[in-house]
Amino acid sequence: MTRCLSKSLGAALLLACPLLATPLSAQAATLDIGIYGEPASLDAARVTGAVYDNDVLGDLFEGLVTLAPDGDYQPGVAKSWSVSDDGLTWTFTLRDDARWSDGESVTAEDFVLAFQRALDPAIASVYANLLYPIKNASAINRGDAEVASLGARAVNDHQLEVSLDQPTAYLPTLMAHIIAAPVPAHLVRQYGNDWTQLSHIATNGAFMPSRWVSHDHIEAVKNPQFHDAASVTLDGVNYYLVEDLNTGLSRFRSGDLDVMRDFDASRYQWLKENLSSSVHLHNQLSTYYYALNNRDGHPTSDVRVREALNLALRRDIITQKVLQGAANPTSSLVPAGTAHYDVQTMPGMEAPIDARLKKAKTLLKDAGYGPDHPLHLRLRFNSRDDHRRIAVAAAAMWKPLGIDIEMVNAEANVHYAEIARGDFDIARASWVADFDDASNFLGILASGNVKNYGGYHSTEFDHLLTQASAQPDQNKRQQLLEQAEHHALGDYAMAPIYADAARNLVNPDMTGWEDNAINRHLSRWISLDQ
């Protein structure tokens, strides 16, 4: 028995023996990125547009427009473009040396087919609506028009003409989104939707996929056919799925990862003290807010109640104490850093907190609430620790006004299904920009928009947005959009809380990484010091 036991223990010790450990250093010039979700597909028409989708597909495909390290838009497959005087027709001229990884040329037809596929109801792309500015796009996606009627035409192999329903000054920024990436028409014709299988796929970005083990990692190697391959120093990129942020931090600390695309905000102070050269926190185009239900029958349909709730929220306390300084307080919907836009602020927020609380109490009293008629509100949030802590803090801030908050939390799918039905007074939500334009944020308050959870309705606001969307002049458009937000903030349509920050852990020996507002980083710009 003793011998048997000692054998078993020996086997266990052998298993745990440190001698088995092998060096964890990555292969030469291979970038190891920890991503917290896995792309649904390598077909841009079938992904959700999350950060990890952009990370992987952004490296594999290049659109007409692409991103510089600092997040600026720059020519990609298109070397130049022009727009007609009425702003309705854009002509993109493609570079001659753009090639797919199988050696075929990237042509205008590849883009036409990509746009048509993204809008084809049979593909059911969740991001199809980003292409709605293109003529007939919306009708095609609804199944009311033929795919061939789309306003995108290959004039010749190197000229693409895009016709719009109305002027869209930010079209080039849309063309940098992965939904606008080209597809290899020759492979789509041959393999149909299976063109993304690794044995078939060709990509036109700096890298091409070589292996995909679902729920583990995706490997990509340098694409020698990429037009700027000479300046790409990496031999490959590995994208590791790391869903647990603590595991991500451990793997980064052990040298297993060069980049971890997120970290737990509550660890920010510890990271600043212990990994100061690796921790990157940067404003991104994202707003965390509480939707306030503007629909009749809810106490929050009264603008005085909405104003009081906003006045009593101490956003600085939430960002500093609850979020450890890992985000910036805001009372605006469109975050700072948005292109062609000046930040608007909610009226009354500049006053000291005592004055704000006093005014809030008066407003609630005027609205008919007080000790005899306390205000009872239902606050919904999706189950996550930071959302819960913020909800608890907000409820504590509203308590001195005599507001009794009932907190209801549910998993994300249930939460969003419930708030889309309007079953709440206050509901947590957030918005991360798909592209760098204020209309992307303001659209969520437009009447009838499915993301307008609070059911805010203002004819004036809608009119300003419509005017802005038809305005080809950039400056006039900016003024109209700013007026629209100013109007909505004056209506206290919602309660913005903070502008979220992009959180990354980055190997300090790496060059070419620049923090940017849309938190997109193409690996083609990155070099690893050997």
Add this chain to the structure above:
Amino acid sequence: MLSYIAKRLAMAIPTLLIVITASFFLMRVAPGGPFDGERQLPPEIEANLMAAYHLDEPLPMQYLRYMGNLVQGDFGPSFKYKDFSVTDLIAQGFPVSLELGGLAIVLALLLGIPMGVMAALRRNSTVDYLLMGTALGGIAVPNFVIAPLMALFFGVILGWLPVGGWNGGALPNLVLPVVALAIQQIAYIARMMRASMIEVLGSHFIRTARAKGLNERQVIWRHALRPAMLPVLSYLGPAIAGIITGSVVIEQIFGLPGIGRYFVQGALNRDYTLVMGTVVFYGILIVLMNLIVDLLYSLFDPQIRYDD
């Protein structure tokens, strides 16, 4: 024996049918749908998605379509992982979970059984208290606590072992998750083995064996060990099915591509086909493992026979 196996397999069919039907309808009545999320979809896009996955059809029709495909071995496409079918995902993830779980069970048996036997033989001694105290600790400390601590100590601080990742199943990548997964099993098996061994050692046939003059080693190895293993064997059936179909906690903490995560992620994403695929797969495995365990009984206990 063969007719017993055939009978058991035939009995499994209605069981699986009930499990599949109940799971199918329970998933559909759960609040929230597969396309609800932070980015609410415009109605026309949601309609396109519903049509693409036949979710716009009446529920009985969806059920019949699913069962029809299932009979042909088609679990359907995953709603979330669009480049993979559910069959692909299970085929890719199961070998990982099987290797991980299989090693963990082997480790648990190699350590748990000797620990239990030793504690039983030295009942109420320091060795017994030490072993059972350790086992109790193994049960009490959940693996979501022990696994990150092990990763921190052996991976980050000492740098001996990888903190996570599968790396094609390389041995260094296996050590921490296998040990973390095995700890609780070691503890359960050790405690079960101790109790059962004590009971067997007090039985008449052991007294008879000793009276015949057999030495203690022969008594334990030849006569006591096999019957004492029966409770462990009963436990092993569902335990093996559970452990080789993956551990969501261990897989998530160590970033391993097993199928354990599909249970939780499929449910959270309302990825109906993925949830159904894992339920069916798990159901079949449970049925098979229980059958194997029942058959193994006859090897360990001469009183049990499955004669025709």
